[in-house]
Every structure is written in structure tokens, then in C-alpha cells.
Amino acid sequence: MELIQHLELGLSVALAAENILYCFLGVLMGTLIGVLPGIGPVATIALLLPITYGVPPESALVLLAGIYYGAQYGGSTTAILLSLPGESSAAVTVLDGYQMAQQGRAGAALATAALGSFFAGTVATFVIALASPPLTKLAMSFGAAEYFSLMVLGLLGAVSLASGSVLRAITMAVLGILLGLVGQDVYTGVTRMTMDIPELMDGVSFSALAMGIFGLGEVVRNLRSPEDRTVTKSSIGRLMLSWQEIKQIAMPVVRGTGIGSVLGVLPGGGSLLSSFVSYTTERKMAKDPSRFGKGAIEGVAGPESANNAGAQTSFIPMLTLGIPSNPVMAMMIGALIIQGITPGPNVINERPELFWGVIASMWLGNLMLVVLNLPLIGVWVRLLTVPYRFLFPAIVGFCCIGVFSVTNSGFGLYVLLVAFIFGFIVWELDCEPAPLLLGFLLGPMLEENFRRAMLLAHGEIGTFVVRPISAGILLVAVVMILIVALPNVRKSRNEVFVE
Amino acid sequence: MQEVRVNKTVGAGLVFIAFAIAFAFGALQLDLGTLSQLGPGYFPFAMAMLLLILGVASLVEGLRKPDVSTVMIPWRPIIMIVLALLFFGSTIRGLGLMPTLFLTIFAAAMADKRNTLLSATCLSAVMSVFSWLVFKVGLGAVVPTFGPWLVSY
Structure with a gap:
């Protein structure tokens, strides 16, 4: 069977000694940043992009993917023990996980999170393996017009699920597209919008932009708010689950996995949305909903499985279509581009070892997380007490040397500087920078497909709505924006994000 | 630390408009081409115009409901x-x-x-x-x- 062959190829890559090492490093660092205060996965991956420069592409993605789901995992640990969601997707876990910890059942909550995540990770790996080849085939049949529409959909989808004003999110994405166009035009070789700065010929450095806005931007915002992290010394309790508890979590885990696997694929979906939907589902299905919020183990099992499944299936659009569904995926695409690989449906055919290797490593990484984390909980808890003022100078140093090693010029540092100031300003103006990053990466591809489609259609701009598949995709995008713009949806959406 | 009172929506609108004008200016120095043979300036110019429209929309929204909030500048x-x-x-x-x-x-x-x-x-x-x-x-x-x-x- 084809699937088995593919997975076999994947495992052979994932089990190569150096990839096991990168996978291990990834999940370890991921857990670390999930646990440590004030450092998110987007910033970390931005920081580590330069390091991936020197390693083979599959190892680079294995490392970055490990960071992503490791961070999810570390985030739930702090959510349960401290009521501090390390990652936004763990926000739901706080509701019942922290209550369980207060009742001395932290061990059970942690074990539930670990096992649920592992189950979800295993299933999601197969979902990716099954869904990707047909999706790639479909994408291969797309022309330039369809591709353009698909990217518009991806961009608008990701934007509509961001928090805050939809208008400003779309505007940020457009600004990102423009920034992405700076530099040499691929068709004519003309230098565009560089303000006559020769260093901008190759475009604005993605690493510098991402590190300035996310890495350094986060530092300043963290320094503004005083530190308050008190670790309450409470016993974790036993990690083993009773038979009764296993029966309680079985169905929520399965449902959460299903919800996460589906929602993760949607543009802008991924782990955050999945965990919210799973929690609501579990509360609705429970015989006694009033237990929720007071330490219901189902309230940990469902969302934790869902966010892990969602985190993993959000790789599908990235790997098969080259379209990032969230900022972390945008970073992955950035890493591929740095490696000289054009993300898109060709990756699976031209670099099967990369594609299947990354997928197999996800499963391996999830296994490592379970083995690594349950016995080491004590160490992670101690790490929580590291003060932020010892961490951030290292982040600044890493940004500097990272940008320098990628751009190999002092100029990169000035781009970093501008991105940092710009990031601070827009963040203060409540404009989330994540859509900007997505636009930045998609901008050149959007333009290329737009120009090609127009050329093929002899300048008929109607081509995007005349071709049925393209029109259908655009229709979905419009409907999505309209739904988000509806007043009552907007209200409940804000409530979800505020919660 | 300094406290600054700003209308965030207006501020965002102004930032966007400034970028839009700068990019439009840059794009106009390039060949726009024709619809069947787009030049290097066409797409950037179209995006700059879109940015301008969205920026103005943000500005108008902000001016219609003056909503001033405090920003701390560290x-x-x-x-x-x-x-x-x-x-x-x-x-x-x-x-x-x-x-x-x-x-x-x-x-x-x-x-x-x-x-x-x-x-x-x-x-x-x-x-x-x-x-x-x-x-x-x-x-x-x-x-x-x-x-x-x-x-x-």
C-alpha cells in the first residue's frame, strides 16, 4: 500500500540519527519556551531561523515543528500548575486544569494532557498522510487564477480569525504584501521600491522582519508590565490515572481529536480555535455541565487533544499548498524559502523525503514529549521561577547575531531596528502584526499568479470570477469575511478572545 | 515610562495612509504596463491604492467614534x-x-x-x-x- 510506503520513507528519514537529535532538541526547546515566561513560539522560531540555515531542509523543519508542538505542551503545563496559559491555545486548559491542581490532582491533569495529546498527535499524523496526496493532486490541476484566489482565501481566512479589528487585520495583510514586493521584480529584473538602497535589492529580510516585530517587540512589551510569577508549592499528586478516569477521558479525547483535525486545516484555524470548540462541545455533552470549571477532567482531555490535533493538521495547507494558516506556519514557509525550496504542491513530489520525514517526525516528537515530560515535571516547574530580566538580554543578543548571520551585513541590523520600532508602534495601535507576516510571504506569490493569470486571460480581469473553481474559492472568502463582520458573530468572537 | 493618549484607530489609519502614499509613489516610478501585459509597477500600485482605501476607512472609523486610550511608552x-x-x-x-x-x-x-x-x-x-x-x-x-x-x- 502506498500509504505504508510513504510512512516507511518518512520514518527512515525521521529515525536518522541527526534528525532524532533535531527532533529532540526541538521538543525540548519548545517545552522550555512554553514554560518560560514571555517567550512565544513565533518569536522563538524567528530567533532560530538563522540556525536552520546551515542544516538540511528536513532537519530544519523537524526542529521547527518540534518547537511548535513542544510549546503547546509546555503551555499546558503552566496552565495546569499556575493558571498561566503559556500559549494562547492552552487558555481553555486553565479553566478545569488549574482547578484540578488546586484539588491536588495536578498529576492526573498533566497525565491526561500528555496522553490526550499523544493520541491526537498519532491520529493527526495519519490524517495528514491520508489527506495530503489527494489535496496535492487537486492543487496541481489549479491554474494561476485558481492559485491566486486560493491565496486570497488563505489570507482572508487567517485574518478573519485573528483577534481584534478585522479591518485593521486585512490592512496589515495588504501592508505585508507591499513589503514583500520590495526588491527585484522576477519578470523584468527591475528594482522596485527600494528607495535606492542597494541592500534592499534582494528584498526585506524575512528573518529581520520577524525577529524585530515578534522577538524584540515582545521583549519591550514584557518589560513594561511588572513581573508577577509566584509559584505556589503544591504537591503534584500521582501521575497515574485510575481506570475510572481513563473511561472518563476516552470519549472526550476522541472527540477532541476529531474536532482538532478538521478545524486545524482551515485557514486561521489551528490549535486555538480547536480547543475552544472542543471545550464547548464537552460541556454541552456532559450529563452534569455544572462540573465544568470546577475541575472536570473532560475539560482538560478534550481541549488538550484538540489543540494538539489542530496544531498538527495545520501543517496540511502549508505542506501541500504552500499557504500558511497561522504565523507559525508562516515561519515554516520562511524556513523553506531560506533553504531555497518553493513551498507548494511540488514539494511532495520533488522532495518526498522532506514531506514524509517531517510528518513521521511529528509522531516521534509526540512520543518524545510524553516520555520527556511526565518524569521531568519537577524540572519544568523550577524553570518557571527564572526571572524574565535574565532572559531578555539573551534574546536581544540572539536576534542580533541571528540577523547578522543570515544577511551577512550590518545592514540587516538596521532592518531589524526599523522592524522593531515599527512593530512596537503597530502593536500599540492594536494592529496585530501576524497578518502582516502572512502577507509578506504570500505577496510575491500572489503577484506572480495574478500576472500570469492576467497574461493567460489576455488582460481580462474577469477571469478570476469566470473560472468556476476560482469563483467558488473567492465566494467562500467573501462569505467568510461577511460572517465575521456580522455584528452578533463579532460580539461572541470578541468574548471568546477575551475569555 | 511615558503615558500618551491616542485614538488608536485614527493612529492606525494615519500609519497606513503614510505607507500607502510612500508605496504608491515608489510604484509610480515603475512601468505599470497594460492589462494583458502587466508591468512591474501594476500590482504594487494596485496594492498601495487598496492600502490607501483601507487606511482612510480606518481613519474615518476612528474619527466617527472618538475613543481615546492611554499608551505607555517604555x-x-x-x-x-x-x-x-x-x-x-x-x-x-x-x-x-x-x-x-x-x-x-x-x-x-x-x-x-x-x-x-x-x-x-x-x-x-x-x-x-x-x-x-x-x-x-x-x-x-x-x-x-x-x-x-x-x-x-
């Missing part, structure tokens, strides 16, 4: 980080990896007034050795450990 961290970056960018080639990194991290550590001179020195020492191991030993960065300003070759 000057100390911002200035220290800017200095750290400028220092790194201008001295890395001359001083080399170790000294530049040490001083950069030291400057950055000073962004938080709870860091003392001693803790900043320790942090810088540990971090510059660590980064040297990662980037120079591990990844083989081309930049010298100690630059031509310090040692002659």
Missing part, C-alpha cells in the same frame, strides 16, 4: 535596545563576535533597571560564550571571534 527599554542594535550593526565587523556580543547584551540588560551591573556582566559573559559556541563553533560563522580592530592578522 522609553528606557526602547532606547537601550535601539542602542544595542546600532552598536552591534556598526562594530561587528571591526570588533568581532565576542566583544561585540558581550557589549550588546550588556546594553540590552540595562534596559531593565532591576538588572545590576554585576548581573548584567555575568549574563553578558555567559551569553557571549554560549552564542560563540552555537554560531562560531557549531555553525561555523565567518565573522572572526576577535576582529581586526583588536588583533592584527
Whole structure:
């Protein structure tokens, strides 16, 4: 069977000694940043992009993917023990996980999170393996017009699920597209919008932009708010689950996995949305909903499985279509581009070892997380007490040397500087920078497909709505924006994000 | 720390409009081409116009409901980080990896007034050795450990 062959190829890559090492490093660092205060996965991956420069592409993605789901995992640990969601997707876990910890059942909550995540990770790996080849085939049949529409959909989808004003999110994405166009035009070789700065010929450095806005931007915002992290010394309790508890979590885990696997694929979906939907589902299905919020183990099992499944299936659009569904995926695409690989449906055919290797490593990484984390909980808890003022100078140093090693010029540092100031300003103006990053990466591809489609259609701009598949995709995008713009949806959406 | 009162929606609108004008200006210096043969300036110009429209929309929205909120500007961290970056960018080639990194991290550590001179020195020492191991030993960065300003070759 084809699937088995593919997975076999994947495992052979994932089990190569150096990839096991990168996978291990990834999940370890991921857990670390999930646990440590004030450092998110987007910033970390931005920081580590330069390091991936020197390693083979599959190892680079294995490392970055490990960071992503490791961070999810570390985030739930702090959510349960401290009521501090390390990652936004763990926000739901706080509701019942922290209550369980207060009742001395932290061990059970942690074990539930670990096992649920592992189950979800295993299933999601197969979902990716099954869904990707047909999706790639479909994408291969797309022309330039369809591709353009698909990217518009991806961009608008990701934007509509961001928090805050939809208008400003779309505007940020457009600004990102423009920034992405700076530099040499691929068709004519003309230098565009560089303000006559020769260093901008190759475009604005993605690493510098991402590190300035996310890495350094986060530092300043963290320094503004005083530190308050008190670790309450409470016993974790036993990690083993009773038979009764296993029966309680079985169905929520399965449902959460299903919800996460589906929602993760949607543009802008991924782990955050999945965990919210799973929690609501579990509360609705429970015989006694009033237990929720007071330490219901189902309230940990469902969302934790869902966010892990969602985190993993959000790789599908990235790997098969080259379209990032969230900022972390945008970073992955950035890493591929740095490696000289054009993300898109060709990756699976031209670099099967990369594609299947990354997928197999996800499963391996999830296994490592379970083995690594349950016995080491004590160490992670101690790490929580590291003060932020010892961490951030290292982040600044890493940004500097990272940008320098990628751009190999002092100029990169000035781009970093501008991105940092710009990031601070827009963040203060409540404009989330994540859509900007997505636009930045998609901008050149959007333009290329737009120009090609127009050329093929002899300048008929109607081509995007005349071709049925393209029109259908655009229709979905419009409907999505309209739904988000509806007043009552907007209200409940804000409530979800505020919660 | 300084408190500034701003209407965020208006502020965002103004930022967007400024960028839109700058990009439109840049795009107009390029050939726009024709619809069947788009030039290098067409797509950037179209996007700049879209940005302008969205920026104006944001501005109008903000002016219609004046909603002023307070923004805290943490000057100390911002200035220290800017200095750290400028220092790194201008001295890395001359001083080399170790000294530049040490001083950069030291400057950055000073962004938080709870860091003392001693803790900043320790942090810088540990971090510059660590980064040297990662980037120079591990990844083989081309930049010298100690630059031509310090040692002659």
C-alpha cells in the first residue's frame, strides 16, 4: 500500500540519527519556551531561523515543528500548575486544569494532557498522510487564477480569525504584501521600491522582519508590565490515572481529536480555535455541565487533544499548498524559502523525503514529549521561577547575531531596528502584526499568479470570477469575511478572545 | 515610562495612509504596463491604492467614534535596545563576535533597571560564550571571534 510506503520513507528519514537529535532538541526547546515566561513560539522560531540555515531542509523543519508542538505542551503545563496559559491555545486548559491542581490532582491533569495529546498527535499524523496526496493532486490541476484566489482565501481566512479589528487585520495583510514586493521584480529584473538602497535589492529580510516585530517587540512589551510569577508549592499528586478516569477521558479525547483535525486545516484555524470548540462541545455533552470549571477532567482531555490535533493538521495547507494558516506556519514557509525550496504542491513530489520525514517526525516528537515530560515535571516547574530580566538580554543578543548571520551585513541590523520600532508602534495601535507576516510571504506569490493569470486571460480581469473553481474559492472568502463582520458573530468572537 | 493618549484607530489609519502614499509613489516610478501585459509597477500600485482605501476607512472609523486610550511608552527599554542594535550593526565587523556580543547584551540588560551591573556582566559573559559556541563553533560563522580592530592578522 502506498500509504505504508510513504510512512516507511518518512520514518527512515525521521529515525536518522541527526534528525532524532533535531527532533529532540526541538521538543525540548519548545517545552522550555512554553514554560518560560514571555517567550512565544513565533518569536522563538524567528530567533532560530538563522540556525536552520546551515542544516538540511528536513532537519530544519523537524526542529521547527518540534518547537511548535513542544510549546503547546509546555503551555499546558503552566496552565495546569499556575493558571498561566503559556500559549494562547492552552487558555481553555486553565479553566478545569488549574482547578484540578488546586484539588491536588495536578498529576492526573498533566497525565491526561500528555496522553490526550499523544493520541491526537498519532491520529493527526495519519490524517495528514491520508489527506495530503489527494489535496496535492487537486492543487496541481489549479491554474494561476485558481492559485491566486486560493491565496486570497488563505489570507482572508487567517485574518478573519485573528483577534481584534478585522479591518485593521486585512490592512496589515495588504501592508505585508507591499513589503514583500520590495526588491527585484522576477519578470523584468527591475528594482522596485527600494528607495535606492542597494541592500534592499534582494528584498526585506524575512528573518529581520520577524525577529524585530515578534522577538524584540515582545521583549519591550514584557518589560513594561511588572513581573508577577509566584509559584505556589503544591504537591503534584500521582501521575497515574485510575481506570475510572481513563473511561472518563476516552470519549472526550476522541472527540477532541476529531474536532482538532478538521478545524486545524482551515485557514486561521489551528490549535486555538480547536480547543475552544472542543471545550464547548464537552460541556454541552456532559450529563452534569455544572462540573465544568470546577475541575472536570473532560475539560482538560478534550481541549488538550484538540489543540494538539489542530496544531498538527495545520501543517496540511502549508505542506501541500504552500499557504500558511497561522504565523507559525508562516515561519515554516520562511524556513523553506531560506533553504531555497518553493513551498507548494511540488514539494511532495520533488522532495518526498522532506514531506514524509517531517510528518513521521511529528509522531516521534509526540512520543518524545510524553516520555520527556511526565518524569521531568519537577524540572519544568523550577524553570518557571527564572526571572524574565535574565532572559531578555539573551534574546536581544540572539536576534542580533541571528540577523547578522543570515544577511551577512550590518545592514540587516538596521532592518531589524526599523522592524522593531515599527512593530512596537503597530502593536500599540492594536494592529496585530501576524497578518502582516502572512502577507509578506504570500505577496510575491500572489503577484506572480495574478500576472500570469492576467497574461493567460489576455488582460481580462474577469477571469478570476469566470473560472468556476476560482469563483467558488473567492465566494467562500467573501462569505467568510461577511460572517465575521456580522455584528452578533463579532460580539461572541470578541468574548471568546477575551475569555 | 511615558503615558500618551491616542485614538488608536485614527493612529492606525494615519500609519497606513503614510505607507500607502510612500508605496504608491515608489510604484509610480515603475512601468505599470497594460492589462494583458502587466508591468512591474501594476500590482504594487494596485496594492498601495487598496492600502490607501483601507487606511482612510480606518481613519474615518476612528474619527466617527472618538475613543481615546492611554499608551505607555517604555522609553528606557526602547532606547537601550535601539542602542544595542546600532552598536552591534556598526562594530561587528571591526570588533568581532565576542566583544561585540558581550557589549550588546550588556546594553540590552540595562534596559531593565532591576538588572545590576554585576548581573548584567555575568549574563553578558555567559551569553557571549554560549552564542560563540552555537554560531562560531557549531555553525561555523565567518565573522572572526576577535576582529581586526583588536588583533592584527
